[in-house]
Amino acid sequence: MANSNATYQDIANYTGFSKTTISRYFNRPESVTEENREKISHALEVLNYQSNKVARILARGRTEFIGIIVPNMYMSFYDEILDQFLKTYDKYGYKFIVFSSNGNEESERQYISELLSYHVEGLVMLSHTIPSFELSSYGVPIVGIEREDLYISSVNTDNLEGAAQATRLLCDAGCEVLLHINKEGDDDRTPAHRRIDGFLKVCRERNITHRVFTYGQESDYQDLQQRITVLVDDILTTWPGWKKGLFCSSDSIANIVLNDLFRRFGQLPPDFRIIGFDGSSLADQSVLPLSTVEQQVDQLVDSAMDLLVSQIRERKEPEQNSVSEPVHRTIAPVLRQGATV
């Protein structure tokens, strides 16, 4: 039978050693004679020993847990990030306890406190409801990704540069008017907001006609689609005959626009160019492969783990450091040419 719940004590009794020696067998095998190692190893088999990490955590004070809070799973960006984190297990050995907050600030606090009581060694925040100032006060290593990050360490895509590249690409493709769609009313300090800045910067540099559109709190996908349809109507009637370049703040939006145009015209009209943002799998699954500014998820996550691990180390040697300052890292985006520009 599995799950026999043998303990070091049982192994010790069986072999005639002490618990300590059993512990050594696992933690510094070289300090146990070959011969005795075999005896112990044999006993483990016989008693079907199953290690108990909970006890080890308590004794050592290291959980090897990292907590991670995402806003949701239906935006593919978040599950690509999550997947990437899970993959770091082989490299770092950290296990992940995952919560999905749905943007509810109160549950988010509860989740954090739950995580803290499990003594997670670090926290990854993708969700943006709780201000970084509060997060920093929890006194646990923490890193934010693509969220407001004034008081905490963070990793972000270089949104300004990504947006600028996308905008330049549209220019160079001969577009005569440049349009940008972004989410409205987002906090100014949010990284995604830099995409507007990048767009405007290039438009002004090149002195080209442009406009920024925003969509609001459309709650579900249906509403969002309708909002976009209205917007496309607007664009078609305002600039008929112009060569139009549309930079969308996400692949999801770009996909909706593209679908809308295909339903109207059976193709991407020749006077239309579209580019998205994120480089999510949706960009490939679209009716035409979307051109997009790819966020390098692997690098975002690598960097985040790196920051987290060094914070965790720091706090083990509380000798020198005053409370060290937040570190902000930036990952270069990659322009990915699809079929829409």
Add this chain to the structure above:
Amino acid sequence: MANSNATYQDIANYTGFSKTTISRYFNRPESVTEENREKISHALEVLNYQSNKVARILARGRTEFIGIIVPNMYMSFYDEILDQFLKTYDKYGYKFIVFSSNGNEESERQYISELLSYHVEGLVMLSHTIPSFELSSYGVPIVGIEREDLYISSVNTDNLEGAAQATRLLCDAGCEVLLHINKEGDDDRTPAHRRIDGFLKVCRERNITHRVFTYGQESDYQDLQQRITVLVDDILTTWPGWKKGLFCSSDSIANIVLNDLFRRFGQLPPDFRIIGFDGSSLADQSVLPLSTVEQQVDQLVDSAMDLLVSQIRERKEPEQNSVSEPVHRTIAPVLRQGATV
């Protein structure tokens, strides 16, 4: 400062009570006088107490952890399932430790053993590499979802019925030839294999021309797209002029077919009907909303948690039960009419 690491002992010293009383304050508050409760509560504030669940686990033997292993995150079915599990936290209070296996049998074993050593109370398996016989031997409550389940409890969509409904719908829409695309070489005992059975059953009942196509181990999305293109070529030349009904074993495949047709014809040709399977968000994001057989993810997960929790309870009262038999639950799928049939 946060993270002050006060313990019951500190609270006890501060208030003059014993550790035991502090413990009672948390676990059976009514057994402590109102007055003393306030004293303690005050001390908690002052000392900034942060509970330590690791110690509690060790003392009580209950972790409130459930382990979950998914094959990957890029198939939206899995992350919708995962998201749904995370949401059960408010109802059941279980935390989830998540691993993504990428179909690697060896890592999967390692993950399981890791999970067991954290004394998870139960296991959810979505991944199919490890046979259920082996899983059942681990002696921990376990439930599989849409995978081979001979020796373990499980929850599955009624794939036979779903496929039958889809096929009937195509018939009723006046299709003259019915086609089905599924993954080849899949283990016969896999639930998704029932979709072929359902398709064939209805085709024979109605005595209608039909064919089953399969695709193989195409490793990435590109290859898969190419395979599908060849397949569509084949279909177009074999049944020109026929009214064709195509039942795909996933929304992902249906989406590829639909995109392919749109690229060729700028529309879904009038002699083509398509229906997918899963009811994933991709079905909505497609160039035309896909008709699909929706797997009721919320019910799948509800049922799974229910099975798991009752197994967990059972094993707390080891009095009566011999090793209880695996339970298999089935969730009815829902036909969702999109614009493709």
Add this chain to the structure above:
DNA sequence: TTGTAAGCGTTATCAA
């Protein structure tokens, strides 16, 4: 190379 004993922060069992 091995063993003794104290400790990690809770809960559980008795008594008082």
Add this chain to the structure above:
DNA sequence: TTGATAACGCTTACAA
């Protein structure tokens, strides 16, 4: 209603 004391299973000085 409260308190001593012994678990829970492992780690870690310190000794032998």
